[in-house]
Amino acid sequence: MKKIFLLFTLLVSMCATCKAATAAEVRTLVLYYTYSGVTETLAQNIADECGGTLLQVVDHGNYPRPESQQTYNYANNERSQIDAGNWPEIQTSVDNFDNWDAIIICTPLWNGKMANPMLTFLHNHADKLDQKQVALAVTSWSSGITNVVTDAHNMLPNNTFVGNPLHIDYNHRSQIHDMAANWLTTLDFEAPVANKMRVIVGDKTFSATLADNNTAEEFKEVLPLTITMTELNGNEKYYFFNSNFSANASVPDSIRAGDIMLYQRNCLVLFYKTFKTSYSYTRIGAIDDPTGLADALGTESAIVTFELVPGDFIKGDVNGDNEVSIGDVSALIDYLLGLEASSINAAAADVNTDKEVTIADVSALIDILLGIN
Numbered sequence: 001m002k003k004i005f006l007l008f009t010l011l012v013s014m015c016a017t018c019k020a021a022t023a024a025e026v027r028t029l030v031l032y033y034t035y036s037g038v039t040e041t042l043a044q045n046i047a048d049e050c051g052g053t054l055l056q057v058v059d060h061g062n063y064p065r066p067e068s069q070q071t072y073n074y075a076n077n078e079r080s081q082i083d084a085g086n087w088p089e090i091q092t093s094v095d096n097f098d099n100w101d102a103i104i105i106c107t108p109l110w111n112g113k114m115a116n117p118m119l120t121f122l123h124n125h126a127d128k129l130d131q132k133q134v135a136l137a138v139t140s141w142s143s144g145i146t147n148v149v150t151d152a153h154n155m156l157p158n159n160t161f162v163g164n165p166l167h168i169d170y171n172h173r174s175q176i177h178d179m180a181a182n183w184l185t186t187l188d189f190e191a192p193v194a195n196k197m198r199v200i201v202g203d204k205t206f207s208a209t210l211a212d213n214n215t216a217e218e219f220k221e222v223l224p225l226t227i228t229m230t231e232l233n234g235n236e237k238y239y240f241f242n243s244n245f246s247a248n249a250s251v252p253d254s255i256r257a258g259d260i261m262l263y264q265r266n267c268l269v270l271f272y273k274t275f276k277t278s279y280s281y282t283r284i285g286a287i288d289d290p291t292g293l294a295d296a297l298g299t300e301s302a303i304v305t306f307e308l309v310p311g312d313f314i315k316g317d318v319n320g321d322n323e324v325s326i327g328d329v330s331a332l333i334d335y336l337l338g339l340e341a342s343s344i345n346a347a348a349a350d351v352n353t354d355k356e357v358t359i360a361d362v363s364a365l366i367d368i369l370l371g372i373n
């Protein structure tokens with residue numbers, strides 16, 4: 001096992017710390033429309049390469065087949081209707097895009113513009129896609145894609161478009177695999193910040209937001225955590241850690257119910273009442289809506305679990321430091337060797353998403369670091 005560790009360390013040290021989040025490191029949706037299969041092939045290659053989720057936009061089924069002048073005329077007339085505000089039916093709708101950080105849109109070009117079904121999907125979902133990072137990949141026979149890019153920007157005016165659009169024309173169809181793989185390496189997505197936590201007391205779960213400071217970062221490293229917290233003064237529960245955290249304490253204007261604070265360097269405090277204090281604390285975070293917290297915690301000691309929300313993790317960020325680096329390989333191997341069972345994020349460590357954390361995840365993690373996946 002030690003040999004494997006050394007081998008992996010050597011391999012990964014060839015790759016500098018990867019701060020930029022690639023499509024493989026964020027949760028990517030590969031959204032595509034296809035009429036005759038070319039864009040589907042492209043989307044499949046992209047999804048395979050980055051481990052993204054594939055989603056097909058399905059049209060109304062009325063486009064004339066096989067592809068002919070009749071198809072072009074039908075699509076052209078429909079586009080005139082769209083431009084007049086009459087949107088066609090499509091069969092695909094999505095409730096929300098919460099599970100994804102980035103959307104790669106793969107669409108054919110129709111009559112010089114974005115294919116009507118993809119245009120319609122973006123129109124129908126623009127609000128829900130608001131703020132998502134977007135990348136665009138277009139297939140055409142020979143036409144240039146400028147107007148498709150314009151369509152995408154018009155449909156998604158509030159989105160950040162990442163990288164240059166990928167264009168696969170007829171002459172490059174045989175190179176789809178390599179072009180898709182190379183293109184993905186040029187996309188530089190912003191990694192999501194993992195700042196959401198769940199606080200579980202008995203059968204009640206409260207959503208909490210972590211503070212943006214070193215103490216909260218260090219606190220993340222001890223999660224998930226289940227502890228018995230001691231009652232104090234009818235307004236707080238506390239727990240002493242064996243080791244110290246960084247602290248930057250100050251006297252808060254007021255303690256609010258739901259505040260999660262560090263007292264001194266090693267005492268975690270969960271407040272369930274709002275009151276004025278003269279003591280100094282370092283903020284770790286706060287429960288978003290503390291309604292019912294006092295009842296859930298009761299008047300005695302309480303067992304409380306703190307855990308990060310798995311969806312907020314960057315795949316491969318095993319140690320929860322918001323980047324994927326050699327440190328994550330080391331943390332994962334330590335975990336597999338049984339050296340540091342409590343300090344990894346299991347959701348982030350399940351890199352190959354087979355619902356288990358095994359040696360196969362080390363291999364998948366190294367692929368990410370080497371840009372292979």
Ligand SMILES: Cc1cc2nc3c(=O)[nH]c(=O)nc-3n(C[C@H](O)[C@H](O)[C@H](O)COP(=O)(O)O)c2cc1C
Pocket residue numbers: 033034035036037038039040067071072075108109110111112113139140141142143144
């Ligand atoms: C309705 C329609 C209109 C098209 N218009 C154009 C065009 O203006 N210029 C072009 O180069 N290709 C055009 N094409 C060809 C497609 O863009 C191209 O074959 C694309 O790769 C097909 O992707 P798909 O197989 O995923 O549907 C058109 C295809 C269709 C069905």
